[in-house]
Amino acid sequence: MKKTRNTQKQDYVIDILTNAKHTMSVEAILKAMPIKVNKTTVYRILERFAEKGKVHFVTGEDGKAYYALCNDCNVKHEMHNHIHFQCKSCKKVTCLPYEIEVPELKDFEVQETQFLMIGICDMCIS
């Protein structure tokens, strides 16, 4: 395994995702940063974390990637088979505590899953 270093910016990303109520886009993470960080840096930090399984992401219906910390989700499963919900109005993506029972596929070697439900959230419905 490649050597890694601890940096302040990586810590900030973890802090921000830890305190996040929803999954976050790179754009949102950048805005939440207490110091100025380049977007490429954030992309690469998240890429590294995703490889290590610290973070997972879903691609929203809008084509953007939304990131969240991995809590117990993949410790047990190696995969993130829980559902995400994206609100069409506010675009927020939320991790939901529902696991999907995934079928065995014959012609495909499955590495990840992304289950997304799309609609309107409570906050936006009123």
Add this chain to the structure above:
Amino acid sequence: MKKTRNTQKQDYVIDILTNAKHTMSVEAILKAMPIKVNKTTVYRILERFAEKGKVHFVTGEDGKAYYALCNDCNVKHEMHNHIHFQCKSCKKVTCLPYEIEVPELKDFEVQETQFLMIGICDMCIS
């Protein structure tokens, strides 16, 4: 309901999707067109078809939209709860004949679903 017109270009899109083995990106549809068509046109044709329920799309892990004809998938269900598979190597997205049992969500009004499994397909594994 708004009036619609039948045009050659719309027919071509339907033809192409009918003969497609996989879901198709707008780029792929454009390439498959027997005549020159503007990309904006294809986007708008697909948008109209999606509204009418003739077509559905999944957002791939790559953030691109992949379109497929709706066969019996939404006639019965109003939603497209089948699984899609995207190959990380060739990027192809395939509709799979597996329905997902979706949970009732309390805080969200669900309008659509996108279930994506990601990995390597048989063709690319060798």
Add this chain to the structure above:
DNA sequence: TACACTAAAGCAACTTAGTTGCAATAATAC
């Protein structure tokens, strides 16, 4: 068949997420 209405198509310019290659910076090991 000719005409009016307007849906559909074309065009060009734009927006934005994400990427790339390379140079500068700074953790870590010695």
Add this chain to the structure above:
DNA sequence: GTATTATTGCAACTAAGTTGCTTTAGTGTA
């Protein structure tokens, strides 16, 4: 303290998708 190299920054780029406006061409009516 110094060397090594992981990490960050920067600028330029790519590509998907959008927007506003003009032009073209289905379709209904006379």
